[in-house]
Amino acid sequence: MKLALLSDIHGNLQALQACTAHAQTQGVDRFALLGDLVGYGGNPEAVVEQAMHMAEQGAWVLQGNHDAMAVQPNPLDDSVGASSAVWTHQQLSASQREFLKQLPLTVLQGHMLLVHASAYAPERWHYVDSERAAEMCMDHALQTFDASHVMVGHVHHQTVYYRGAGRKLMRFEPTAGAPLPMPHHRRWVATVGSVGQPRDHNPRAMYTVYDDQAQRMTFHRVLYDHAAAAAAIRQAGLPEFFAQRLERGR
């Protein structure tokens, strides 16, 4: 099975389309969307519509914190992340909101666990952004789900955590396009990056392809029309900052 993992699309239709097109060229036979379909971006309804269509075709779709916020915006929350939730809620149709509401937090497929933020208390949306956090995630994945490979999003960064020769986990920054061996007898936590809002000073969209047969994972950076995505945000009347950060990749 060749699985394309797309996470944190954040209403960015252009990036989603570019990544799915790229994934087709890589010969993937299944898609997984790891949550945060909406939030920040200018085309939430189009993205959710496409996600629903992909789910009908067999894709696995998970719920992220922004999806939960869009279903039930919290008027008392004034953080940056929550600011677009009300607007997003209004853009979605009733059936689209229902779709987001019933999305699962985790998907377990054999030895592979998919979750938006972390296998450790998925509903608390912990960031896997350090070796320590990755260790918590890895241990809980094994204890609760008996999974050796965990794929997460939420951090908008592409990394791999693994156990090297020592006791603590090691962190590895993958090179785009270079297939990485991820043998089944070892345990891995991979953060697949963000399709719709990269945060590493590189505006290219991020996604990952996992080849279960060859036991390899390849991280990709895909060019997309970020000017059009930024224009959609401005047209929607959302804060200018959300548009600018797409151009800067930060």
Add this chain to the structure above:
Amino acid sequence: MAHIYTVQYAKTTDGSRRESEFPMAMKIPRMTAGDGAENIVSFEVEQQILPALSGAHVPRYVASGDLSRTPYLVMEYVPGQTLEHWSQAFEETPFKVGEHDMALARMGSALAHAVHSLHKQNVCHLDLKPANVLICPNGHVVLLDYGLSCHAHFPDLLAEELRKAVGSPAWIAPEQVVGVRGDPRSDIFAIGVMLYHLATGELPFGEPSTAGGMRQRLWMDPVPPRKLKPDLPEWLQEVILRCLHPEAAKRYPSAAHLAMDLANPDQIRITERGRQTQGTGFKVHFKRWFKAAGMHYQPSPLPSRQIQEVPILMVALPHEDVSDATWYSLREAVARSLGIRPGARLACVTVISSGDTSSTDSHKSETRVHRTHLTRMQQWAQGLDLQDHQVSFHVLESGDVAQALVRYAQGNEVSMIIMGAATHGLQLQRFVATVPIKVAMDAPCTVILVKQDLPFELLGTAASADDARGAQPLAT
């Protein structure tokens, strides 16, 4: 640490057996009670890295078995002798005066080329030693045993948070001792240890068995080879000690640079390092020991990117029908490229035809003709600000200029060729394959074609008069 068997394909059900293109060997990790887990991990590392490597300096990968069920690794069985056996024969061969060192340099250059081919593929070997260097009957070098290697695109299975030293005590580099695993200059250090041993019969840092013993190389210079063997030429000591410098930044920046020096010993710039026979004093060692105490792990950039920063530039200098504008423009282009790359090395090359030299006519003797061309090239290079750049000059003899230039670039890992756009008086024509066009098509690297351009104010001045070979008008 592993069992090695020769293997062949099994017979199929109909009794036939598939013929292999090349003889094959199978490696199986040794798993007795005394062997630690490192054995299995280094087998796993080699299993991951070998299929990712290609080229003439690596045994070809055939197949491998699932580590969790039946671990095995099948690869090409390369005929040849390890450096251990080669060095025994080397000791015993009676060489003529001066040839002993040249044979050592030739082997060292072949070894450096092999190591450079790994670095280009983003792999640092990190366990280079005589048992892992295979010398084929034709002098070609193949590198074995990637169990401790590090591929920059793969998670390093031997990395760990305490940054322990991973390597063999006699050959391990200083930065490897503090846990750095991605620096190609660590491999250059190991080559230096092997050359030192072959030249003097001694290991530069002995074979330490304690962590403290291994740390000595972080600050200590070894005894100069010429102190142990006064007959050794200065250039050989210069090369060896440069490879063994405790600071990676002061060694050869890439194996291609080392290979080039060993291939051209007469052009090596000799400093006090090559001449000295006394060894480094206590004060220098103490200062370094102090500095080394704080030395700690730092992550390394991709090896392929590191060696791109220190390219070998080649400039093809014409010697017939050259206008002063061509000389000037070539110098400007070379200066620009050297300026962008402080670590770059320059090779100035000119190609003469075999008819230019004669073994009978003393006025056209090879030495005389070569010397004339070398002098002209050195004069041209005087206008360049060469600072710390290494430069060498080469005269090639061939009937096919383009082919000679391309071959030279291939054989010396040149990253960029700079040449005139319209050499030998021919205009750049679309339908005629001039020398620049042929080079641009066949070269293994970037080619920069330089148009002639002499600033108006320099026309007819002293600067252009020095360059001109006969008063040639500017070509249009």
